[in-house]
Amino acid sequence: MLAFQILIDGFAVSALYALGAMGFTLIFGVSGVLNLSHGAIMVAAAVAAWAAASVLHTGTYTGALIGIAVALIMSFATYFAVVQPIQRSRRIPNEEKEIFVLTGTLLWGIMIQELIAYFFTNNAKTVLPIIEGVVNIMGVRTPQNEIFTAVVCCVVIALLWLLVNRTRTGKVVLAASMNPRGVTLLGHELTSVYIVVWAIYGVLAGLAGVLLGMFLGVSSYSVGPLTASAFSIVVLGGLGSVSGSLIAAFVVGYLETLTAYLINPAYRTIPALLLLVVVMYIRPQGLLGRR
Amino acid sequence: MGSFFKSRLFFISLGAVIIASTLPLYVSGYVLGLLTVAYYFGVFAMSWDLLFGFAGEVNFGPTFLIGVGAYTAGIVNAQYGLSPYICIVLGAAAAVIAGFVLALPALRVRGPYFGLTTLVAVLMLQNFVVVFADLTGGEIGLTIPDVITIDSHANYWIALGFMTISAAILYGLAQSPVGLVLQASGQDAVQAGALGFNIVKHKLAAFVVSAFFSGLSGALLVFYFGTASVGTVVDIAVGVNVIVAAVLGGRRTVLGAALGAIFLIVAGEFLRPTGELATFIVSAVALLVVLFFPGGFLGAALSREARQ
Numbered sequence: 001m002l003a004f005q006i007l008i009d010g011f012a013v014s015a016l017y018a019l020g021a022m023g024f025t026l027i028f029g030v031s032g033v034l035n036l037s038h039g040a041i042m043v044a045a046a047v048a049a050w051a052a053a054s055v056l057h058t059g060t061y062t063g064a065l066i067g068i069a070v071a072l073i074m075s076f077a078t079y080f081a082v083v084q085p086i087q088r089s090r091r092i093p094n095e096e097k098e099i100f101v102l103t104g105t106l107l108w109g110i111m112i113q114e115l116i117a118y119f120f121t122n123n124a125k126t127v128l129p130i131i132e133g134v135v136n137i138m139g140v141r142t143p144q145n146e147i148f149t150a151v152v153c154c155v156v157i158a159l160l161w162l163l164v165n166r167t168r169t170g171k172v173v174l175a176a177s178m179n180p181r182g183v184t185l186l187g188h189e190l191t192s193v194y195i196v197v198w199a200i201y202g203v204l205a206g207l208a209g210v211l212l213g214m215f216l217g218v219s220s221y222s223v224g225p226l227t228a229s230a231f232s233i234v235v236l237g238g239l240g241s242v243s244g245s246l247i248a249a250f251v252v253g254y255l256e257t258l259t260a261y262l263i264n265p266a267y268r269t270i271p272a273l274l275l276l277v278v279v280m281y282i283r284p285q286g287l288l289g290r291r
Numbered sequence: 292m293g294s295f296f297k298s299r300l301f302f303i304s305l306g307a308v309i310i311a312s313t314l315p316l317y318v319s320g321y322v323l324g325l326l327t328v329a330y331y332f333g334v335f336a337m338s339w340d341l342l343f344g345f346a347g348e349v350n351f352g353p354t355f356l357i358g359v360g361a362y363t364a365g366i367v368n369a370q371y372g373l374s375p376y377i378c379i380v381l382g383a384a385a386a387v388i389a390g391f392v393l394a395l396p397a398l399r400v401r402g403p404y405f406g407l408t409t410l411v412a413v414l415m416l417q418n419f420v421v422v423f424a425d426l427t428g429g430e431i432g433l434t435i436p437d438v439i440t441i442d443s444h445a446n447y448w449i450a451l452g453f454m455t456i457s458a459a460i461l462y463g464l465a466q467s468p469v470g471l472v473l474q475a476s477g478q479d480a481v482q483a484g485a486l487g488f489n490i491v492k493h494k495l496a497a498f499v500v501s502a503f504f505s506g507l508s509g510a511l512l513v514f515y516f517g518t519a520s521v522g523t524v525v526d527i528a529v530g531v532n533v534i535v536a537a538v539l540g541g542r543r544t545v546l547g548a549a550l551g552a553i554f555l556i557v558a559g560e561f562l563r564p565t566g567e568l569a570t571f572i573v574s575a576v577a578l579l580v581v582l583f584f585p586g587g588f589l590g591a592a593l594s595r596e597a598r599q
């Protein structure tokens with residue numbers, strides 16, 4: 001009974017984590033950018049979906065779409081207003097660009113977070129679920145929305161895999177993550193590759209944010225923890241390795257669910273952090289990292 | 292080093308310190324209280340700059356070192372009732388040990404991985420504080436029975452003196468041969484190693500010095516506030532402010548970091564009427580500085596002077 005509960009809840013949480021971390025790792029793999037405004041973009045998407053559905057009464061599907069659209073806009077704004085100017089700046093030495101991108105996106109994330117808090121208060125918001133009702137799976141009462149969340153996550157991850165491995169655009173993206181200079185020699189504009197990646201990232205982060213808003217609820221306080229959890233999942237799996245972060249998301253998701261059910265919900269994040277520290281010391285490049 | 296005492300920077304700093312030390316004679320206690328916090332904060336930012344600007348290591352967890360120093364001092368005082376001075380020394384010692392423990396394995400990993408290790412350390416400390424609530428006061432905060440003094444003038448002078456001495460030591464260290472080796476290893480670790488310098492030892496030393504000043508400042512701050520809480524000395528938001536202060540003031544300048552910290556705290560206070568937008572405005576200004584003046588306040592001023 002409890003085992004099934006953990007199995008089902010853990011799966012939904014893990015799938016959500018995987019979706020959230022996937023875009024984050026993709027951007028790092030392709031352009032070497034660690035986007036620390038990640039959590040803010042996810043929360044912005046969830047809050048937009050909440051506002052559309054609960055305040056403007058647009059209906060849950062439209063609300064979710066608005067949320068994703070907001071994340072997409074935010075993602076482009078992050079790239080064009082923060083990341084690209086730093087990458088192109090001649091005043092910042094090349095070896096320090098990574099650190100400047102980290103600082104810049106961190107500040108950008110705080111700005112988004114503060115704006116959300118200002119216009120929509122700090123209160124937790126739960127996005128209206130798309131599917132309502134509860135089903136009984138092997139004696140465990142499961143909200144249908146939880147199943148919906150898990151299914152959507154799996155479908156989107158599968159679609160992403162198809163996009164990256166089976167389409168022409170995807171292959172260019174993949175090639176850019178292996179050797180950016182090689183891609184430019186083949187006549188592809190690197191900037192347009194980056195735009196594609198940031199677009200994919202926006203959709204993924206938006207979807208993850210909206211689903212998270214339905215499943216657990218979000219507030220402007222969740223920005224930091226969300227960024228930190230995506231960061232740790234991605235490092236655990238190996239920076240830039242999409243399949244690595246998939247595995248890591250499930251490891252972290254189940255560890256947290258196990259701790260919450262068996263020990264104490266207050267200690268939820270501790271075992272995952274300990275595991276992260278251990279992995280960093282034994283295998284700093286992460287589970288499937290290349291460098 | 293001798294040329295420094297003749298440079299314009301030295302006279303400007305000396306003038307600033309002299310003016311600052313006379314402030315209690317003509318400003319209100321409220322302003323003094325604000326500046327007292329700003330000075331302690333300045334030490335946080337300067338010790339962070341030593342690691343980032345010189346050793347080239349992004350420490351996302353300055354609050355780990357600050358928090359260990361602050362909480363150790365606070366707990367020792369609350370539990371055993373030792374005199375504040377002993378508690379402060381113990382706090383600084385604990386921060387040095389924590390810095391050593393954190394640095395030893397963390398220096399094996401580079402760049403973003405190092406940043407993450409330090410970030411995780413903060414999250415762990417935060418969890419520790421919440422889990423051992425009996426000892427640490429948990430989320431409500433730890434009340435500390437003793438204070439150094441309740442006189443706002445004395446507190447102000449202690450903070451100013453502490454910041455000035457720390458600034459002198461950190462700046463001197465940064466300009467010394469050790470600082471140059473650090474800077475070299477931060478910019479090109481392989482080449483610095485090939486020149487025969489022990490990079491790990493230098494970086495470890497930088498870490499320990501940074502930890503010492505962070506912990507000492509954290510402990511002093513706790514005895515000024517009379518309370519230690521996650522929100523004031525451990526939270527990631529506090530660490531972000533330290534980083535923003537250092538980058539804003541100009542990385543690799545040490546003194547600029549203190550300038551940035553004072554600016555940040557005073558600006559936050561001036562923007563108080565704007566309510567919740569204050570943090571937004573400060574972050575926006577910091578982002579603009581990062582984008583358009585990557586050298587920061589002092590960096591921009593110094594490079595203009597160098598050009599002339």
